[in-house]
Amino acid sequence: MSTPSGSSHAPPSFRQGDLSDPRLAAALRTLELTVRRRLDGVLHGDHMGLIPGPGSEPGDARMYQPGDDVRQMDWSVTARTTHPHVRQMVADRELETWLVVDMSASLDFGTTGCEKRDLAIAAAAAVTHLTSGGGNRIGAVVANGEKLIRIPARSGRVHAQSMLRTIATTPHARDGVRGDLQGAIESLRRPQRKRGLAVVISDFLGDIDWQRSLRAISGRHDLLAVEVLDPLDMALPDVGDVVLHDPETGRTREFSVTPALRADFAKAAQRHREQVELALRSCGAPVMDLRTDRDWIADVVRFVSTRRHTFGASNAGRVPRQ
Template sequence: MSPAGLSALARLRRRGFAAPAPASPAGGAEFDAEFDEARAELVLSRLQLLITRKLDGLLQGDYLGLLPGPGTEAGESREYRAGDDVRRMDWPVTARTQTPHVRRTVADRELETWLAVDLSASLDFGTAQCLKRDLAIAAAAAIAHLTVRGGNRIGAVVGTGDSRVRMPARPGRKEANGLLRQIARTPSKAGRDDLGGLVDLLNRPPRRRGMAVVISDFLAPVESWARPLRKLAVRHDVLAVEIVDPRELDLPDVGVIAFVEPETGQMHEVQTADPRLRERYAAAAAAQRSTIAGAIRGAGAAHLRLRTDSDWLLDIVRFVAAQRHARTRGTTR
């Protein structure tokens, strides 16, 4: 884990995006707003530089088209040669020339990527090196860096409590950086977010085949988002990025802890000194994560898990390398 990137992002969340304090009529409020804006640009630039150093060149030449293979767009015809795929026979040209011809295909090199970023109140939690919200924004920045090149477009839908914001897909790295700044400045709101509704926004309106990335902790009921995710994977290559904090997997022995559910505000006191309670908690958490992973696999989506206590950039590098290896071997996931 690189503390320079996410710790700076956490400081930005606490201070850079906070509303400026009341100032004197002499223009102090305007100065504070400009200072916060400059700090936001600095921190996001630092995060982008960190991602560029680690991930630059990782996907250069990784795809010929939107699907693994030679491409799907029809190109010119040429004479048949031994070993050519007979399914690509160009029968009209063959009939006219009386010589077997095959149709070559041209790869579609323009990719449209859409992000569904869950920034509901449940992501304003973290007990390790950052909050889950900070890690979600960092994951969005990494995906943007890996996919925005050569005219590729990227857009996003962001869910915060009971509201959703759509950001149109535009090409270019400058537009992608503006998209990330807009995502990072989106405030969380109280209330439980409908993850299924957020994912379904990527299905409407119907778009050309591309890549869809869902970034969330997936703590919403599985039945609410599993079907929209399956529907999304029918037409697009889907990547599910799961954000996890270690305290969501097991409890430490630290006595009585008061837990507050961020989406509803309910508070519960838990005696963590009870070993049986900790065992039941760990078993229930493992079962929950297994159910989430099973639903993601069942939808036909790729699954990347990022933890707030691990090196998230290294996890992304390993995931991309595994995906490349799987495509080389001819497997889909």
């Protein structure tokens, strides 16, 4: 879906183009400029971690707030002050980040400023910018359901640009091919990789069969989940008779969108979102929500700023660590 005029908050469209297509290069340049201009303003100061892991250095303690990782509790300060405290962490100077990017058919959909696929690519660009520099490495596993693409973790701007081009040109899955988020996450476990940050970018639709694999990843890596959704993932419009096609099953059905159907759909969608949130929380993964009908880069800035504020950091870091 092309970005309509006036939707300045939407990422560029990657529906068309291949590695040699000048439109792809132009879209990636636009995306890079947007990310740099909007994110650099919140990334000044020390290398402060927003998602501290076992390899991070201990920093100052601060009061516990709802949502904090209980594994970071500072029991000595808690006992001394009689108030719960957590220990802030300063991130390692060199970080290895792995992106798991879901490119299944359910992301080839969007009803407002862009498709979810475009938003997933934009999220990958934002995370790449947030975690680059200082010798940090970044790699990716890209899955569309029938093909798994592994991009080795390397450092440098040239590698980052090449990785994003590969993600943007991932082939669309054939009709009737289901996504395999669980398989993509599982691929991070073997071969065993250096401790670092694992970022899962998906709409998390479908069966929640990835929870066990993600929990296993959390034992070695810090986690971040990026959820990309469209308004129609949550509610059906009042449009009367419609023909709907599910590209992951290949099934087409005709429906009459009644008030009862809309209510049932909204309840089922909300229930699924709650189950996804619970599954991610059980794995220790904070969630960054991106929507096709919102200013996605503002949501990224808000997420980074909130993590900084929550952990009392006077300066932002270049690594999105909780």
